[in-house]
Amino acid sequence: MDATVNDITKGKSSLFKNRNFLFLFIGALFSSPGYYVYLIGAEWLMLTLNDNRFYFGMLFIAASIPRLLLLTVGGVVADRFNKRLILFLSDMTRALLILVLVVLLFADMVTAWHLIILAACFGISDAFSYPVLNSLTPMILEEEQLQRGNSFIQMTSQISPILGPALGGTLIAVLGFKGVFIAAFLFLFLASITVLLIRLEKDDDKEEVHSPWQDLKAGFVYARNNEIIMSIVFLGFILNFFFSGPLSMGIPIIVKDVFIGSAVSLATVETSLGIGALIGALVLASITLKKPGYVMVSGLIVLGILFTFIGFSSSVLFTAGLVAMMAFILQLVNIPLITMLQKTTDKKMLGRIMSLLMTVSTGLVPVSYVATSLLISAGVGIQSIIVCSGIIITLIALYNLRNKQLLKIRQ
Template identity: 25%
Template sequence: MPPSSVHPLRDNTNFRLLFAGGTVSAFGDQFTLVALPWLVLKLTGNPAALGLVLAAMAVPRAVFMLIGGAVVDHFSARNVLLIARGANALMVAALAALVLTGGITMPWVYALALGIGLATAFAYPASTALMPSIVAPQQLQQANGALMGMRQLSLFVGPALAGLVIGTGAHAAAHGLADAHGLGRAFAIDATSFVCSLVTLALIRLPTGAKRAGAMPGVFGQVLGGLRSIAADPPLRAFMLYAAVVSIFVTGPTQVGLPVLADTRLDHGATSLGIVLAANGGGMLLGGLLSGIVARLVRGHLGTMILCFDTCVGLVLASLAGVHATWLAATLLAMTGLLGGVVQITLVSWIQRRVAPNMLGRTMSVLMFTFLGLGPLAAAGAGALLKLVSLPVLFVGAGLTLSTIALGCLASPALRDIRSQDAAPRTA
């Protein structure tokens, strides 16, 4: 069916509510994205501790992500999302209060990181599965483009603002913690954004047909059913396995490596970290805007495009080994964001159209697991590895490994031959 000429932002009240709440929440998320690693480094000065905090978020997220997808397929995606975001609001608010009052300690950081990870295990598959319930299939590409463009804009603007908020009065200590006032304000901004998102979600009204069926198999049976469904689809199965590889060699090293790079080698501390992450978000925003043009230029050969782009990303990651200036780090991260932004919109829409609606929550939970579960676990390994190797060795090793794997996968028909026009909906 050809794409609708009417954009869902114009004629769909539910989508406008989802978009508004998602916009505020996405901008708020960037404050915690910058503040949490900076808090750990200021409390401990230890990259390994940062890796452990990221792992504390990743373990419950990884363990419960697949269960979260099954829960979403069983209950209302909106209600699951309401509960998960409400829990996140409480925990981020607790972080803000503890930092501002001087009560923050690493045990509190680990405990709240565990809770945030558990909540996001349900929030991510719920937010992705909610979209087809409120947007017509022919408008999915436009709706995903709008949401991802907004998120990429938040990645562009949010980290820079967060860096400025945290860096206000940089190195001034409160309650013995450097940058405490800025860190507390950053967490408070994110908590407020969650509250705004909860209000808009509560106003969404789903059609009767969007409600889940009552009697369904057990949760673990549903999880296994989702995994079997992916295993029976060779292109989807191959992509999921490849996404896990990318998460390990890109997400893991950068989640630990970039804060350490900003703290030890760049010239403006937390502000440098915000600038670098903002540049990556700006690249993703531009890539998202160009994704339709690029998809036409490659004539729908999504698999080949992804593998070639990831080869380049690996080389850029390796080149971070020689960086000492904020502007150069920002330029390189903008390049990786540009390539990633081109891929994201088309690929998520491909999966949403390819997978049967009653399997979508579980399928997206597997995809989210590869990035949001494995990535931080790899970050924990990277943090520990930095006790044995230097930061340049970490970047070079991860980058060249990714490029080698991506080039090798060009020989795999299951990945190389993924095409955008192969996204016909599958029946349950």
């Protein structure tokens, strides 16, 4: 890996002496685990309320559709209005929605449709908070701090799928559903208050006021005319379409149907995913990549090869090892990808460009799920799907070794 090792203590100190980044990081430490505590509670409550698994699936669909439809709008809003205020409103709105659910629980009035409507509201909130978080970081950090800053923010996202469900499951067992949702409310409420402590400098540049549609169109034109941005967004699409669906759906199916494994076997593999990703984020928080474009493309090649091997794996432990390595490598792709996009984008366009990236990544994950489901229903084996997806990712990454503009980006 082409990187220089920095003094870790010095690197952390320079970041966390920045009060704005400190409050953004603390806010993320509250917000992301709080969301997962809510999620595990909502999922288990839905399974308890109704035996019809259609409603359980509707939880995910209800959150995905508004997120996908509104992400580009969220990017325009992020560029037109105060980013701190948007992030505050997003966290506070989610906290208040959970508080409403707590009141319904105490009144014993909760139904499956309440949870579905709540999921849709969370999806709307996500559409506005996602572009803001990634466009706010370059506004409060120096350019040379961006990689480490993104690594720490990403770290909160990797801890959350491990800590959130564990904490949520414990709270359900000890305090019941009321306890778990009160905890989620407190997490998100504290996150919103922390965000209010961020102080952004006013931009003295006066821009001509356009309609939201003109702003949205300007964002697409800006992205289309920037070869590096288009390359990064395209790689984001490829990674999420050919990787997210087959991996998320494939691992449980392989463990249960191919390895004839137990819930412990599945937990072993999924925990290795979180551990690998967390280690990757920690490594990138302590080093500076000299050639992030080269590292990203090389990492994508290795990721595709490892993913292909999963299709041929014959044991739980070997699969867990591969998954941990993939999660580590994935950080070498995702963090440089976001950092390069932040560095090469005009700050006045950051919200729109980040929303474009989120649309083709997070927003299109449900499309990957649907495509994978259709292939499985057509009789295609999940291991074959994973092998083909791994090969496609590898070939596209190899082709991008010809992308000189992407590879020559330096820290």
